[in-house]
Amino acid sequence: MSSNYIFPSISHLVCGYDCTVSLPTALLLGKLETGTGTCLISFKVYSEGAVCLEEKREIHFQNGTPVGLFDLTFHVTDHAKEWDGHGGFLEISISSANGDDIFSSQRPLGLYAIYSKAGKKSFFSDVSFRYASPPIIDQVATFGKYVDTYPITHLDKAQNLGESVALINPYRMPLVARVQTHDDREIKRIKVPPESARYIPLDQILRDYENEWIGQIQITASNRVVTYAIKHDLDDPSMISDHEHMDPFRADPTHLPFFQLLRNKYGLMRRNMGF
Numbered sequence: 001m002s003s004n005y006i007f008p009s010i011s012h013l014v015c016g017y018d019c020t021v022s023l024p025t026a027l028l029l030g031k032l033e034t035g036t037g038t039c040l041i042s043f044k045v046y047s048e049g050a051v052c053l054e055e056k057r058e059i060h061f062q063n064g065t066p067v068g069l070f071d072l073t074f075h076v077t078d079h080a081k082e083w084d085g086h087g088g089f090l091e092i093s094i095s096s097a098n099g100d101d102i103f104s105s106q107r108p109l110g111l112y113a114i115y116s117k118a119g120k121k122s123f124f125s126d127v128s129f130r131y132a133s134p135p136i137i138d139q140v141a142t143f144g145k146y147v148d149t150y151p152i153t154h155l156d157k158a159q160n161l162g163e164s165v166a167l168i169n170p171y172r173m174p175l176v177a178r179v180q181t182h183d184d185r186e187i188k189r190i191k192v193p194p195e196s197a198r199y200i201p202l203d204q205i206l207r208d209y210e211n212e213w214i215g216q217i218q219i220t221a222s223n224r225v226v227t228y229a230i231k232h233d234l235d236d237p238s239m240i241s242d243h244e245h246m247d248p249f250r251a252d253p254t255h256l257p258f259f260q261l262l263r264n265k266y267g268l269m270r271r272n273m274g275f
Contacts, residue, residue: 002033002101002102002103002104003101003103003105003106004095004096004099004100004101004102004103005093005094005095005096005103005106006031006093006094006095006103006105006106006107006108006109007106007107007108007129007130007131007132008091008092008093008094008108008129008130008131009091009092009108009109009111009127009128009129009130010089010090010091010092010127010128010129010130010168010170010226011089011090011092011111011113011125011127011128012087012089012113012125012166012168012197012226012228012243013045013047013076013079013087013088013089013090013197014087014115014166014230014240014243015078015079015080015083015085015086015087015199015238016078016080016117016120016238016240017078017115017116017117017120017240018075018076018077018078018115018116018117019075019076019090019113019114019115020073020074020075020076020113020114020116021043021073021074021090021092021111021112021113021114021127022072022073022074022111023041023072023073023092023109023111024072024109024111025059025066025072027109027110027111028059028061028072028094028109029061029064029066031094031103031104031105031109032061032102032103032104033101033102033103033104034102035061035062035063035064036061036062036063036064036102037060037061037096037097037100037102038058038059038060038061038096038097038098039058039059039060039061039094039095039096039097039102040056040057040058040094040095040096040097041056041057041058041059041072041092041093041094042054042055042056042091042092042093042094042095043055043056043057043074043090043091043092044090044091044093045076045088045089045090045091046088046089046090046091046170046195046196047079047082047083047086047087047088047089047196047197048083048086048088048193048195048196049193049194049195049196050195052079052088053076055074057070057071057072057074058070058097059072074090074092076090078117080238085199086196086197086198086199087166087197087198087199088196088197089168089170089197089226090113091130091170092108092111092127094109106132108127108129110126111126111127112124112125112126112127113125113126113127115240115243120238120239120240121239121240121241123240123241123242123243124243125228125243125244125245126245128168128226128245130170131170131171133224133248135248136224136248139248139249140224143249145220146220146221146223146224146225146248147218147219147220147248147249148218148219148225148227148246148247148248148249149216149217149218149219149246149247149248149249150165150216150217150227150229150244150246150247151216151247152216153181153202153213153214153215153216153217153229154212154213154214155202155203155205155206155212155213155214155234156211156212156234157206157211157212157234158211158212160233160234160235161231161233161234162201162202162203162231162232162233162234162235162237163201163202163203163229163230163231163232164199164200164201164202164230164232164237165179165199165200165202165217165219165227165228165229165230165246166197166198166199166200166227166228166230167190167192167197167198167200167219167221167225167226167227168192168196168197168225168226168227168228169192169193169194169195169196169197169223169225169226170195170226171194171195171223171224172194172195173194173223174191174192174193174194175191175192175221175222175223175225176189176190176191176192176221176222177190177192177219177220177221177222177225178190178219178220178221179200179202179205179217179218179219180217180218180219180220181205181215181216181217181218182215182216182217182218183215185205186205187200187202187204187205192221192225199230199237201237202217203234218249219246227245227246228243228244228245228246229242229243229244229245229246230242230243230244231243
């Protein structure tokens with residue numbers, strides 16, 4: 001079904017780093033039903049419930065070719081001091097400039113945000129649905145709660161290995177989250193205000209006598225929260241080595257009825273044979 005907009009996506013804005021996002025014209029063109037149309041792209045920077053910066057860009061396609069001058073790259077400089085260490089997020093919204101139904105799909109573009117800062121390692125991270133994420137919708141419908149997981153958390157004082165989780169609340173209501181581990185450790189009642197981000201250092205789960213911990217974490221919340229796992233120096237969390245999305249506990253079926261499985265295999269065989 002065609003639409004006049006694409007679901008908005010968000011990128012985490014990390015304290016201590018500049019962020020750059022560039023929209024490939026080929027991906028945007030691939031969303032146009034006829035290859036012709038004018039796309040309006042909105043970039044909004046959020047922190048602590050407020051829009052700090054907003055810019056809009058346009059690009060016109062005619063018969064599968066971009067027309068005229070356009071700039072689809074957006075750059076956000078580091079706002080660590082202004083944001084008091086909390087960070088923020090960037091929202092990217094794409095719509096039809098004149099309201100026509102020109103898009104063949106509402107699914108966001110598959111993008112990566114690039115993070116850089118002089119004297120630090122650069123890294124990139126994928127964007128997330130602001131809302132309407134299919135795995136999250138299926139998860140909550142099936143299990144009645146929101147759950148994200150990350151299987152490879154490693155804290156080590158001797159090797160200066162630290163980790164944090166970033167929690168982004170893209171909605172207009174506050175939420176409360178909790179971090180749990182596979183061995184029954186907890187960080188309770190983490191409050192994330194509306195349209196805001198919070199960092200949760202995981203070294204607080206270490207016990208007084210421990211220098212190292214390896215395990216799995218799980219995040220639950222009163223509403224869906226956008227999560228990222230961040231690996232960094234233990235003594236300086238601003239020195240980041242990796243920034244990854246976490247994995248929602250999925251409600252995908254793991255078994256099929258026997259005759260449905262046969263139909264699927266038959267259909268795959270016919271496709272491979274060129275029928």
